[in-house]
Amino acid sequence: MAYTRYSRKYWRETLQAYLFLLPSIVILGIFVFWPIGFSLVLSFFKWDYTSAEKYFIGLGNYKELFRMSYPISLNLLYAILNTAVYALGALLSVRVAFYITASMTKYSRPKRKFSLFYTILFVLFILFYLVKAANPGFSVLWLLFSLLFIGYFIYVIRRYRKDNHITMMRSKSWTTLLLFIVFYIVFAFWLSRSGDELISYFRLAKESSDFLKAIYNTVYYVILSVPTQIGLALIIALLLNRNIKFKNLFRTAYFIPFVTSVVAVSLVWQWMFNDQFGLLNYFLSWFNINKIAWLKEERWTIPTIAMVSVWQHLGYTTVIFLAGLQNIDRSYYEAADVDGANGWQKFKFITWPLLSPTTFFIMIITMIGSFKIFSQIFILYQGLPGPVNKSGLTLVYYVFQKFYDEQRMGVASAAAYMLFLIILLLTFLQFWIGKKRVHYES
Incomplete structure (x- = not known):
């Protein structure tokens, strides 16, 4: 009888818990899980808004992503x-x-x-x-x-x-x-x-295929933004973790861009990048450097986007690093002081190893966020994927173009799932490396 009463109580509490979760499950199912599943099915169909019919083409959409308009000289x-x-x-x-x-x-x-x-x-x-x-x-x-x-x-x-x-x-x-x-x-x-x-x-291939160009530009952006953001955030967090005046003011100042609207941030930087009266070119003039057409030259497209993104997300990464630094037990540093360790030795043998779980988390979320770059490009270049030659075309922008401009839902869904696979593989790679490099405090 005791087991029966316990079993009924358990199932009653479980049912009550799922009833409380039911509204969230329904909302997530309608707006998240169903679109994800439907887009996967749609990636195997040819369908656009110009035709009411859709028919199964298998991997045709995925093949089209990698199809080149003309052959290149390199095998x-x-x-x-x-x-x-x-x-x-x-x-x-x-x-x-x-x-x-x-x-x-x-x-x-x-x-x-x-x-x-x-x-x-x-x-x-x-x-x-x-x-x-x-x-x-x-x-x-x-x-x-x-x-x-x-x-x-x-x-x-x-x-x-x-x-x-x-x-x-x-x-x-x-x-x-x-x-x-x-x-x-x-x-x-x-x-x-x-x-x-x-x-x-x-x-060579990116000039013959928009999808390959989107991959190239996205990877280029990730290589520029992720190490820069993590490195600067770590340095700032180490400085803010010291006993300095107005520490809380500096922390707030660095975090404000993260909570500011992406549109507002991009519009401000659009003015700063102006090649005639922008603030950046004004600073460069102090060193007798010629004005740079930040928003008009192809070679500066990805670097300008990276600068805006790093500036906006630097505060969030800094706060996470700061939380990790404050979670390290001070007794380690006290023992290092007794042994006569200098600042670099403390960082190398105490701070960096014990900060590895925080760094591991930051690297994953920063990389995933960088692969989804879109808003800054759309605002900076006024709805275009870069100034010339689609120099700012990224994977998410490619999906947006195929879906919204060309209204080709099958190709857009296939591109979205290729982006998902790229992020998934890189995340698994980071987890595999993290097993050997991440040290948790015991």
Whole structure:
């Protein structure tokens, strides 16, 4: 009887809880879940407002997104393999640099067996460059050396991934990333000088496909805005976390742009970007720099949008960082003071590791928000995707154009789900990296 009474009470309370949630569930179902499901179905149909009929075309809308108006001179497979070899060559160079550094120390000398493996990899990499220089186009010999280098590199890493030398190089994550970027730029752009990797491929392809141009512009915007916003917000949060005068006033001042209307913010920046009497060009004139047509030149389109977005969302990111800083137990810093640690050592070994959960959260929400950029473009350029040549066309703007201007709901739905897949893959990648890099205070 006790079990029966408990069971009835449990089901009664559960029913009451769902009855309280029912209004929210109904509203979410009508305005969120149903449109999401319907748009997924619609992405497989050809339908627009000019015709009352809609019919199933399968993946036709998705194929149309990547269809080019004219062929380009660079082969996609060729670009992918070149990018893979350049990236692995840059990683090999980083490992060799750490290998040489470790060989000069007394306590962390790597094993001799790495000399043979690195030598073979380096020889294969040089052979790849020689074959590529002799045969600029796609060739069987070039393909053979590319696959041989990639396969052998993967074999070495898989076989010795648990070696102490590999672990030592992984621990220097920021140094590794910086050196990797430098070596990749050297191999892909300076030594190659042929523009045959994925970045060059998208530069050519974006002029032949609006959807690829939207992807290119969106990724360019994300690369500009996300690191800048996170870096500036962290610096400001560290300053506001100190004992300074008018601290609350500064916090409010930085947060106000975030709660201000996007339209108002964009209109103010539209005036500031004016090439004749704008505030930015007025400041540049102090340093005898010629006026810049911020809103008229194609090359400044994405940077201007990034500047507006970073300024508007900087306060929110700063507040989140500030909350994370204040959540760190002061006893860690007191112990560091006793040990004689300086400010940089405190940041490196206490603040940054314990702030990693906050940074992880900020990176995810900032990246997702950056991929959905639209309002600033629409206001700054008065309803156009940039001043010329659709230089401000982003993924969300592409969806808006296909749905609102061209009234092609099937293509718009397909583009929306491609955006969803891109964000989903990048979010999963961040979660995978976060498992190894995020440290939670115990």
